[in-house]
Amino acid sequence: MTDRELTTLFALADVEPEPALPPGFAEQTVAVARRSVRRRRAVAAFVAAAAALVAGTVVVAGPVPGGGQHAATTGGPSLPDRFAGYSRRTATVAKEPPGRAVATYTYGNHELFRTLQPLVVGADRDTYRRVDAIEERRTDKGGYPKALLSPDGTRILVGDERGDATSLVLVDLTDGRRRDLPVDPPMRVRLFSWSADGRYVAYGRAPVPGQSDPGRNGTPTTGELVILDLATGISTRHPQTTPVRSASFAPDSRRLAVQLDREAWIVAVDGRRQRQLVLPPGRELLMRYAWLPDGALIATVPRTEDPPYQRWSNELAVVDAAGEGRMVAPPVTVGWMLGWRSPTRLVTFEMGEDAVGGSIIEVALDTGERRVLSRFSDSSSCEYGTQRCQVGDLQLATGLLARLDIRPGIDRGDRPLWQSLAFVGLGFVGLALALAALLAAGARAVRRRR
């Protein structure tokens, strides 16, 4: 075909009359164009306003909460100078193992939505993880089982005081692996102390509620001493060491200070009683942290009829472990005990006002000097911005305390209520815009097909 042939061919196909334009087509086109421009301007203005609002909110609110934010690592183990705020998006230990931890605690609130989280925070960087092994043993009433953090911060042992578990769960925080350690028959287990060398764990086992010792508020006040050897996984019962209220491993990991009902004893790791401790009248061994790092002194607190679990306030008196129970210094009142940095410096947690938030404080026994090491936020970022956050079951990795540095913490929460509502509102607006765009596209498609 030549160009001329083609031109002729098309010219022949063009002789039929064209249909008339719809009436007012040109005017209608101008009106449609005008509306189109106005609509585009309105959408652009709305998007710009929404973007400005989001940008402003993010700037005011700081970084969006998340589980994977890390601060710069430091040389040795360190504690954040402030703990991160509450975040629902915190990853679990199983999914993203955090490495060695400097602390474990529960954080949140469970007044309405039960948003309490059992957490660990990294010893080398700001890595926050939910301990899913604890979460999985949550009861219908919302309570978590107690757990114990190893002195070097690499493992967590999850116990169960309620008697409905047949095993302890050992979680390796460096790789997320778990190991079940059987408890046969099922008993209520109270975890007392982890030896400094990491090999042994002392715990008490007691009958389940409704049997011989119903306990107080579900927590047994007595039981028999059990030493768990983590090298073999074997738990050795010591029925003669009963009724045991608390136990603390000595710094040499070969002995324990054990508080029985009315007596205190030094017990070898194989269960043999070595000698009785003489304590001042009306006092008993401090739960879990009775030994001072020098191994020569023992910490005592006033005896109560309640289970000698962690107390929010302790009138601490240090006595000579080898003598006649003589107090070496006047008693000093401290908060929730977290361990010892040196024979003269202890670390304690003091709850904030209205039982929310709080601070980790180093106290010098000899001078009474106090230094705040870290803080927990008491903001209303829990329960979807409706409740203030509470701290519970706080423990530090005691083997890291002596050389613990303080690092700058991250802020991954503390979002005020108005910002939460703003984010929710923007989400709805975005959803509405997306829906409108979808409907408009569908309508255009239908018009085109017609």
Add this chain to the structure above:
Amino acid sequence: MRADDEREYAEFVRGQVLALRRTAYRLCGDWHLAEDLVQSALVLLYRHWPRVVSAVSPHAYVRKVLVNTVLEERRRWWSRRVRPSAEPPPDLGAACPVGIDGRLDLRAALAGLAPRQRAVLVLRYWEGLDVAETAEALGCSAGTVKSQTSDAIAALRRLLPNYVSERLESR
């Protein structure tokens, strides 16, 4: 847009709308669809009218927009599923298209071409554009226009064998 510009735009629309609709019809083969496509192209022109009218020829610009709109519409899934014209009949090549039958056969053959092949034939041989103008309307190079023209003619020859020689020889 200022009132003067809008008045000028409205005059342009009134003056060009029929020619534009004819071009659109030749490109798509459906009068109703052609009206929609022309309106879409003119709406786009409205957004850029002040710049277009001062810098380039509005007619060339809107023709380019129209061709792009047609090709864009052809790419949409419902356009590929719903064809505005019937497929060429199997014995099309044996027929000798004269009058109405011939026009229908040519349009059916055009409907069987790829969109850009159809566009290049329509612009060059129906609209009377040269290679450079066609290249500008299609947004491609002159070489591409030439190669696509060659491919389109070959495809048209396969769809209408003997058509041209018999038709033209009879004239």
